[in-house]
Amino acid sequence: MATQQLATWSVNLQYANLTAPVIAAAVTSLYNWAGCAIGGYQQPAPSLALNATFPHFGGAPTSSILALANDSTQTDAQIAAFVNGIAGHVDDYDDTHLATIIHPTGTVASALFAVAEWQGGVTGQEFVTAFVAGVEAELKLGLAVWPEHYDVGWHDTSTTGSIGAAVAVSKILGLDVPTTQQAIGIACTQVIGMQEFFGSDTKSFHIGRAAQGGMIGALLAQSGFTSSLQGLEAQFGWVHVVSTRENVTAEFDQLGEVWEILSNTFKPYPCGIVMHPSIQGAIEVQSAALGQGLRIQDITSVEARVNPETLVLTGQTDPETGLEGKFSLLFGQATPSQFTDSVVTNATVVALRKLVNVTTDSTINEDEAYVSALFQDGTNVTQHIEHVIGSIDNPLNETQLKAKFMDQASLVLGEERAGKAYDAFMGIGNVSDVGLVILTGRGFEGASAF
Amino acid sequence: MATQQLATWSVNLQYANLTAPVIAAAVTSLYNWAGCAIGGYQQPAPSLALNATFPHFGGAPTSSILALANDSTQTDAQIAAFVNGIAGHVDDYDDTHLATIIHPTGTVASALFAVAEWQGGVTGQEFVTAFVAGVEAELKLGLAVWPEHYDVGWHDTSTTGSIGAAVAVSKILGLDVPTTQQAIGIACTQVIGMQEFFGSDTKSFHIGRAAQGGMIGALLAQSGFTSSLQGLEAQFGWVHVVSTRENVTAEFDQLGEVWEILSNTFKPYPCGIVMHPSIQGAIEVQSAALGQGLRIQDITSVEARVNPETLVLTGQTDPETGLEGKFSLLFGQATPSQFTDSVVTNATVVALRKLVNVTTDSTINEDEAYVSALFQDGTNVTQHIEHVIGSIDNPLNETQLKAKFMDQASLVLGEERAGKAYDAFMGIGNVSDVGLVILTGRGFEGASAF
Numbered sequence: 001m002a003t004q005q006l007a008t009w010s011v012n013l014q015y016a017n018l019t020a021p022v023i024a025a026a027v028t029s030l031y032n033w034a035g036c037a038i039g040g041y042q043q044p045a046p047s048l049a050l051n052a053t054f055p056h057f058g059g060a061p062t063s064s065i066l067a068l069a070n071d072s073t074q075t076d077a078q079i080a081a082f083v084n085g086i087a088g089h090v091d092d093y094d095d096t097h098l099a100t101i102i103h104p105t106g107t108v109a110s111a112l113f114a115v116a117e118w119q120g121g122v123t124g125q126e127f128v129t130a131f132v133a134g135v136e137a138e139l140k141l142g143l144a145v146w147p148e149h150y151d152v153g154w155h156d157t158s159t160t161g162s163i164g165a166a167v168a169v170s171k172i173l174g175l176d177v178p179t180t181q182q183a184i185g186i187a188c189t190q191v192i193g194m195q196e197f198f199g200s201d202t203k204s205f206h207i208g209r210a211a212q213g214g215m216i217g218a219l220l221a222q223s224g225f226t227s228s229l230q231g232l233e234a235q236f237g238w239v240h241v242v243s244t245r246e247n248v249t250a251e252f253d254q255l256g257e258v259w260e261i262l263s264n265t266f267k268p269y270p271c272g273i274v275m276h277p278s279i280q281g282a283i284e285v286q287s288a289a290l291g292q293g294l295r296i297q298d299i300t301s302v303e304a305r306v307n308p309e310t311l312v313l314t315g316q317t318d319p320e321t322g323l324e325g326k327f328s329l330l331f332g333q334a335t336p337s338q339f340t341d342s343v344v345t346n347a348t349v350v351a352l353r354k355l356v357n358v359t360t361d362s363t364i365n366e367d368e369a370y371v372s373a374l375f376q377d378g379t380n381v382t383q384h385i386e387h388v389i390g391s392i393d394n395p396l397n398e399t400q401l402k403a404k405f406m407d408q409a410s411l412v413l414g415e416e417r418a419g420k421a422y423d424a425f426m427g428i429g430n431v432s433d434v435g436l437v438i439l440t441g442r443g444f445e446g447a448s449a450f
Numbered sequence: 451m452a453t454q455q456l457a458t459w460s461v462n463l464q465y466a467n468l469t470a471p472v473i474a475a476a477v478t479s480l481y482n483w484a485g486c487a488i489g490g491y492q493q494p495a496p497s498l499a500l501n502a503t504f505p506h507f508g509g510a511p512t513s514s515i516l517a518l519a520n521d522s523t524q525t526d527a528q529i530a531a532f533v534n535g536i537a538g539h540v541d542d543y544d545d546t547h548l549a550t551i552i553h554p555t556g557t558v559a560s561a562l563f564a565v566a567e568w569q570g571g572v573t574g575q576e577f578v579t580a581f582v583a584g585v586e587a588e589l590k591l592g593l594a595v596w597p598e599h600y601d602v603g604w605h606d607t608s609t610t611g612s613i614g615a616a617v618a619v620s621k622i623l624g625l626d627v628p629t630t631q632q633a634i635g636i637a638c639t640q641v642i643g644m645q646e647f648f649g650s651d652t653k654s655f656h657i658g659r660a661a662q663g664g665m666i667g668a669l670l671a672q673s674g675f676t677s678s679l680q681g682l683e684a685q686f687g688w689v690h691v692v693s694t695r696e697n698v699t700a701e702f703d704q705l706g707e708v709w710e711i712l713s714n715t716f717k718p719y720p721c722g723i724v725m726h727p728s729i730q731g732a733i734e735v736q737s738a739a740l741g742q743g744l745r746i747q748d749i750t751s752v753e754a755r756v757n758p759e760t761l762v763l764t765g766q767t768d769p770e771t772g773l774e775g776k777f778s779l780l781f782g783q784a785t786p787s788q789f790t791d792s793v794v795t796n797a798t799v800v801a802l803r804k805l806v807n808v809t810t811d812s813t814i815n816e817d818e819a820y821v822s823a824l825f826q827d828g829t830n831v832t833q834h835i836e837h838v839i840g841s842i843d844n845p846l847n848e849t850q851l852k853a854k855f856m857d858q859a860s861l862v863l864g865e866e867r868a869g870k871a872y873d874a875f876m877g878i879g880n881v882s883d884v885g886l887v888i889l890t891g892r893g894f895e896g897a898s899a900f
Contacts, residue, residue, distance in 0.1 A: 048670065056510065078503075078506075152691055153686030190659060
């Protein structure tokens with residue numbers, strides 16, 4: 001009954017059912033992701049994906065690439081979802097649901113923005129409600145199969161994300177309960193994303209492809225295409241095929257009671273979240289050392305004590321590209337500008353990296369780290385990060401989130417248009433047509449959603 | 451090294467390396483599938499899929515839907531591969547590699563025909579060579595993870611098929627070894643198809659979507675998109691994530707030594723192959739009974755003794771639609787005309803079905819069955835099918851294969867054009883441009899590939 005349970009909950013969900021904190025979390029999730037999807041377009045992957053598909057497979061232009069403020073670069077909803085999905089994740093700077101390490105917004109939002117702009121007339125309240133439905137679906141599923149599903153190697157952001165996207169798009173399209181079940185089924189049978197592809201363009205491909213998969217599920221179901229009414233819970237359906245653990249009904253019983261989106265967090269650094277305590281520790285050690293008149297070039301060794309999970313994903317000691325560097329860099333400032341190929345291969349960075357020793361300690365929490373630097377004169381500078389910034393106990397505030405958006409969007413759109421885009425995405429809950437938010441976000445002077 | 455091993459073998463494979471039986475098996479596989487893709491278009495799924503995508507997402511028209519002999523219905527290569535992939539499998543009438551129950555041609559051929567027609571200038575020899583490379587790739591992979599991968603619920607035709615399509619399209623595009631490895635990686639991370647969706651439109655969706663997934667993998671890799679050079683064998687890559695069994699290197703060691711395509715078989719009946727011995731038995735019982743002057747309406751019970759695998763997929767005793775009926779129907783003639791909703795719900799069929807008792811017997815082979823009918827006058831008519839027609843020991847001959855093609859294609863194209871299409875696909879190995887085979891296959895008078 002899990003598939004029916006999810007579809008029934010989603011179809012019946014109303015904006016009025018959303019609490020104020022849920023709405024606030026949804027809006028923050030959306031604009032944080034939009035900033036990433038604009039800023040991330042500077043990486044190679046999104047435009048490679050656009051250029052490999054759009055000239056050959058682009059249909060009627062209905063939907064925007066968020067970073068491209070040029071009407072002639074609109075494309076069809078499938079390609080827009082694909083490219084925005086890639087762009088929003090490529091910097092590893094999007095949101096994180098800590099209990100599942102799922103980055104929930106990308107798959108759902110990239111499908112939903114593309115469809116809303118295509119269909120037209122989708123209000124901000126309808127959009128936010130569908131978005132929350134999709135996010136809750138993927139996160140409850142993620143919890144239901146955690147950690148067995150992740151431990152075997154699946155990238156749960158995208159494996160659950162196609163289903164979240166199908167739920168959200170089905171809701172925007174007004175599908176009824178059984179048709180939504182069919183859409184969920186079509187999404188279930190497309191399992192996108194394995195961890196082997198972390199550190200390559202294909203990690204972010206997972207998000208874009210899962211968004212497309214969910215969208216095509218909803219569109220096929222709408223057309224009468226059949227799949228299964230039990231795509232999730234059947235013996236040979238999603239839950240049992242992709243995991244050895246089955247807890248989906250218990251999780252779905254909490255739909256609308258425990259809102260997972262309230263546990264969504266936003267990253268201060270553009271890399272895998274398990275690295276963040278070490279990065280903040282390193283930045284604070286550097287700052288403290290400089291404050292004491294010490295010189296970074298006099299460091300003789302660096303010790304980091306971290307939670308054991310940190311090294312599972314980040315144990316690459318010899319990265320060659322910026323993407324691999326995300327999961328290995330240990331020192332200095334940490335904005336997208338530091339996550340480049342040239343920084344990673346810089347001789348000073350490489351030399352410093354060789355001085356770093358990381359030990360794991362299971363008494364250290366995942367949002368915690370100790371970082372120490374030993375200097376030639378024998379001085380030891382140590383910092384303890386108790387709850388890293390961006391964690392659930394120490395979230396980014398609105399000022400920091402706006403700065404994060406502006407840092408990313410300004411590089412692509414310029415400062416003035418980035419400010420307008422911020423206002424547009426911040427106000428998404430109140431608009432009469434979400435398509436106009438997107439146009440405003442892309443910087444069209446004439447467009448106003450308000 | 452498995453991914454590199456596969457890519458190296460595929461890139462180096464030449465038409466001259468193919469033995470005459472391999473070439474013959476490839477051509478038979480291709481025209482058998484083309485007949486299915488033309489005839490299968492009469493089912494709802496292919497046109498539902500076309501109509502849900504083409505009007506919105508159709509790019510420049512370069513590639514044909516094989517069943518539609520109208521130039522205005524050409525679409526882009528992604529959608530053509532999708533729709534032909536669905537059409538070729540929807541009747542469950544395509545080919546079968548018995549050791550893996552993989553239907554190998556659909557994913558590879560639908561991607562390859564679409565790309566070859568789009569790119570232009572692909573010779574028949576190049577096409578057949580790329581096709582064999584893709585088919586060997588998917589079948590060796592299928593063997594490497596059999597039966598654990600299938601037993602957990604994956605539809606191995608499509609889970610291996612995206613990788614086969616990526617290999618074949620990479621070869622047609624002339625990608626080098628490392629780029630082919632990247633393409634294989636992108637295909638690996640899209641795992642399409644679970645057995646829960648058997649009996650619905652989504653079963654054939656698996657084929658079309660896997661074809662698209664492999665094609666996009668090759669196109670992205672060609673554009674410089676990165677994935678992994680070890681997508682198959684890495685700890686968190688395809689083999690280990692989707693199976694608890696790892697035998698891929700041993701299988702790949704046999705590439706070009708043991709040709710799996712020589713074990714490909716062609717179905718006499720449009721349904722899951724495990725049902726075929728029972729169906730042939732039922733047909734032969736009916737024929738024998740009528741020969742003795744008995745009447746079918748006087749049957750009081752029917753006993754079928756079959757291999758235990760038969761009931762794993764076909765234990766549905768109360769089917770509601772033609773698609774579900776495929777896996778349950780037991781009596782009468784067995785061409786696509788008998789696999790319709792109206793036949794399945796016909797009162798006589800339903801009444802007869804209730805008289806059927808199936809027992810399993812592990813001493814009976816998968817290509818074997820005993821079927822008996824007891825009549826009101828006490829007569830018992832029994833037939834023993836030792837090797838069902840279409841099995842490796844009793845294959846369809848060329849006359850039967852042509853009749854199968856003509857039965858399907860004539861319903862869509864008419865007899866005369868179906869004959870021309872048969873000649874065109876039969877001659878595919880000798881043409882200078884495969885695109886012209888497709889046009890001839892679709893019935894254009896002016897087109898000739900010869």
